[in-house]
Amino acid sequence: xxxxxxxxxxxxxYLINRVGxxxxxxxxxxxxxxxxxxxxxxxxxxxxxxxxxxxQIDLAGLTSIDTSTLSRLVTRLVRRGLVTRIRSERSSxxxxxxxxxxxxxxxxxLIPIALRLEVVAIAGIAARDLNTTKRTLRRMYQRLxxxxxxxx
Numbered sequence: 001x002x003x004x005x006x007x008x009x010x011x012x013x014y015l016i017n018r019v020g021x022x023x024x025x026x027x028x029x030x031x032x033x034x035x036x037x038x039x040x041x042x043x044x045x046x047x048x049x050x051x052x053x054x055x056q057i058d059l060a061g062l063t064s065i066d067t068s069t070l071s072r073l074v075t076r077l078v079r080r081g082l083v084t085r086i087r088s089e090r091s092s093x094x095x096x097x098x099x100x101x102x103x104x105x106x107x108x109x110l111i112p113i114a115l116r117l118e119v120v121a122i123a124g125i126a127a128r129d130l131n132t133t134k135r136t137l138r139r140m141y142q143r144l145x146x147x148x149x150x151x152x
Contacts, residue, residue, distance in 0.1 A: 041077060082102055
């Protein structure tokens with residue numbers, strides 16, 4: 001008897017990953033590669049652009065990048081003059097990361113490219129369907145990242 005089967009073309013994690021991979025590939029080719037940026041660097045830059053200076057731990061949560069990887073990314077972005085890293089006035093253990101003027105300018109040039117790619121990806125999808133999809137994905141992410149309760 002054959003074991004369980006899984007149809008990838010109808011498996012939600014596969015579909016989400018497939019779309020994400022295609023978006024990353026296009027955005028990398030269209031915008032990031034020429035600027036020697038990775039998609040994770042982009043997420044850090046745009047998160048700082050949207051949220052202002054952040055503690056590294058908060059930035060890790062905003063970008064879904066683990067703290068050790070984020071620390072290395074921030075170090076590279078500091079070397080490139082795109083962000084600064086300073087000790088918090090509240091706690092010497094907290095490090096705040098902020099965009100520099102060069103970082104802000106770069107994000108300003110990249111956002112229109114990212115938005116054009118989104119327009120291509122969602123062309124022909126009704127606004128109502130798109131809103132439902134986004135809301136559903138946010139809910140799924142929350143369910144997967146909130147610590148699980150212990151089972152009795």
